[in-house]
Amino acid sequence: MIGDRVAVVGAGMTKFVRRAQETPKELAWEAAHLALRSCEMTIDDIDAIVIGTAPDAFDGVHMKSEYLSDGCGAWGKPVIRGYVGGGTGVFAAIQGWYHVASGLFDTVLVVCEEKMSSCRPHPQAAFLTIFDHTTERPLKPNLLWIFALEMNAYMNRYGLSKRDIATVSVKNKRNAADHPAAMLGDPDITVEDVLNSPVLAWPVQRLDVSPVTDGAVALVMSANHVARRVTDRPVWVEGVGWNLDTAYWTNRDLAYPVYVEEAARMAYDMAGISEPRKQIHIAEPYDPFDYKELHHLEGLMLFDRGEAPRAAADGVTQRDGDLPVCPSGGLLGVGNPIAAAGLMKVAEIFWQLRGEAGARQVPGNPKRGLAQAWGDLMQVGTVVVLGV
Amino acid sequence: MSLLHRIEHPDDALNWHGDMPTEGRYTAGIAGERFFREIKEKGQFLATVCLDCDITYMPPRLYCEECFSHLDEWVEVGSWGHVHTFTVVHRDLDNEPLSEPRILAFVTLDDADGGLVHYLDEIEPEDVYLGMRVEAVFRAEDERQGSISDIEYFRPV
Numbered sequence: 404m405i406g407d408r409v410a411v412v413g414a415g416m417t418k419f420v421r422r423a424q425e426t427p428k429e430l431a432w433e434a435a436h437l438a439l440r441s442c443e444m445t446i447d448d449i450d451a452i453v454i455g456t457a458p459d460a461f462d463g464v465h466m467k468s469e470y471l472s473d474g475c476g477a478w479g480k481p482v483i484r485g486y487v488g489g490g491t492g493v494f495a496a497i498q499g500w501y502h503v504a505s506g507l508f509d510t511v512l513v514v515c516e517e518k519m520s521s522c523r524p525h526p527q528a529a530f531l532t533i534f535d536h537t538t539e540r541p542l543k544p545n546l547l548w549i550f551a552l553e554m555n556a557y558m559n560r561y562g563l564s565k566r567d568i569a570t571v572s573v574k575n576k577r578n579a580a581d582h583p584a585a586m587l588g589d590p591d592i593t594v595e596d597v598l599n600s601p602v603l604a605w606p607v608q609r610l611d612v613s614p615v616t617d618g619a620v621a622l623v624m625s626a627n628h629v630a631r632r633v634t635d636r637p638v639w640v641e642g643v644g645w646n647l648d649t650a651y652w653t654n655r656d657l658a659y660p661v662y663v664e665e666a667a668r669m670a671y672d673m674a675g676i677s678e679p680r681k682q683i684h685i686a687e688p689y690d691p692f693d694y695k696e697l698h699h700l701e702g703l704m705l706f707d708r709g710e711a712p713r714a715a716a717d718g719v720t721q722r723d724g725d726l727p728v729c730p731s732g733g734l735l736g737v738g739n740p741i742a743a744a745g746l747m748k749v750a751e752i753f754w755q756l757r758g759e760a761g762a763r764q765v766p767g768n769p770k771r772g773l774a775q776a777w778g779d780l781m782q783v784g785t786v787v788v789l790g791v
Numbered sequence: 792m793s794l795l796h797r798i799e800h801p802d803d804a805l806n807w808h809g810d811m812p813t814e815g816r817y818t819a820g821i822a823g824e825r826f827f828r829e830i831k832e833k834g835q836f837l838a839t840v841c842l843d844c845d846i847t848y849m850p851p852r853l854y855c856e857e858c859f860s861h862l863d864e865w866v867e868v869g870s871w872g873h874v875h876t877f878t879v880v881h882r883d884l885d886n887e888p889l890s891e892p893r894i895l896a897f898v899t900l901d902d903a904d905g906g907l908v909h910y911l912d913e914i915e916p917e918d919v920y921l922g923m924r925v926e927a928v929f930r931a932e933d934e935r936q937g938s939i940s941d942i943e944y945f946r947p948v
């Protein structure tokens with residue numbers, strides 16, 4: 404591992420909502436302001452800014468990070484925007500890490516924002532052009548196609564039922580009921596509710612999917628010597644990893660996310676983790692769809708291939724289970740403002756490891772957790788391991 | 792290069808057309824909502840002030856860009872100022888000639904830092920000069936929508 408240790412010392416987030424009155428800049432500012440306040444720092448204490456935000460078309464602003472910059476505290480500072488689609492939120496934390504680990508900066512403010520309600524008639528339309536313009540677009544594809552084909556491949560390889568997968572949606576929406584910033588928390592939701600929701604593209608049904616959301620999240624990251632000064636409870640970045648599979652989704656193994664495994668291996672190596680099932684105490688894998696949480700848990704090597712659904716059914720991934728998964732409520736419950744949702748997962752691990760997660764707090768004083776996101780053309784994995 | 796450099800017409804190669812069928816629905820935001828409602832209801836400008844940085848933000852902002860603090864000090868600012876710079880626009884977005892050239896000016900307001908880019912009217916292009924005193928002309932109250940177009944244009948004082 405290069406350079407000095409890097410810590411997360413502060414975090415903040417807006418409420419995740421369906422339609423924010425705030426401008427995207429105002430959302431970014433609110434999250435950034437809260438993150439700074441959480442560690443009693445001011446913008447003058449920050450050396451550099453990392454901005455994470457997904458497709459420009461969502462907010463309807465081309466060159467969105469330039470537009471967002473003043474809301475992210477970027478006035479008069481070195482700034483970078485990273486972009487790996489849905490993987491952006493966790494990747495932004497990775498960028499924050501290497502800004503500090505490189506020795507260039509002592510303190511970095513990482514801000515992720517998305518305002519999807521701007522995009523009409525539906526943010527789906529902004530994804531139309533990710534499909535190949537000659538072989539796929541004439542078929543009038545919908546983004547859900549990829550997920551439906553992937554989910555069906557996953558279910559069939561391991562003989563899984565819809566019921567096996569719906570438990571994830573139920574768990575996360577119930578967990579989110581304890582999150583003050585959540586949009587879709589529901590303590591009473593049942594598997595039957597998921598199974599009875601409208602079919603969008605079989606096997607994907609309405610309640611298998613996370614919602615269109617507006618929101619922002621920010622982290623303050625710092626070098627070791629600053630972290631020691633500003634907090635007595637720094638949370639250390641122990642490992643980071645990211646990896647890209649082929650851009651052709653027709654040439655990928657849709658039932659197993661090998662790019663997540665490669666990203667996890669990179670992060671585990673850096674963190675010195677040889678037995679992730681023993682050494683990871685809490686996980687926030689990316690869950691824009693319920694099957695993706697299971698898919699990713701297997702890619703992260705936290706369960707054998709095809710075994711995550713059984714573990715979920717046995718309660719292992721519940722907040723009080725052996726491996727709490729998405730105790731925040733995840734994208735399915737808290738909401739999915741794309742880049743902000745990924746960074747929310749890193750923030751959740753930060754709060755959990757500090758014992759600051761309130762009603763969401765997992766028992767047993769977890770010492771190490773991971774956050775993972777997925778995106779680009781559905782072929783990038785981004786992983787951050789945090790520990791205390 | 793292959794065939795492409797010999798293509799004289801776009802249809803000489805197989806090609807497809809497509810668009811990204813989205814439109815944006817934007818909000819004015821927390822600070823912007825108050826700014827535009829004031830224009831709509833009273834025909835005047837509001838600004839926010841950062842007392843620490845001595846900056847009067849017009850249009851108003853929710854936070855100070857420089858010190859990042861929340862701004863809740865609101866002041867009324869006059870709708871007059873001077874031409875900081877200007878241009879005379881002869882073509883529209885599709886490169887079609889305008890029936891009449893229009894003057895576009897960056898107007899610095901007397902009571903604020905920064906200002907607005909807007910049209911200038913009631914004057915001929917050859918008579919405009921930098922530093923010229925101008926004021927905003929608001930539409931009639933019943934025509935105002937709460938948007939930047941509630942200012943019809945700026946004109947010489």
Ligand SMILES: [Zn+2]
Pocket residue numbers: 841842843844845855856857858859860
């Ligand atoms: Zn200020």
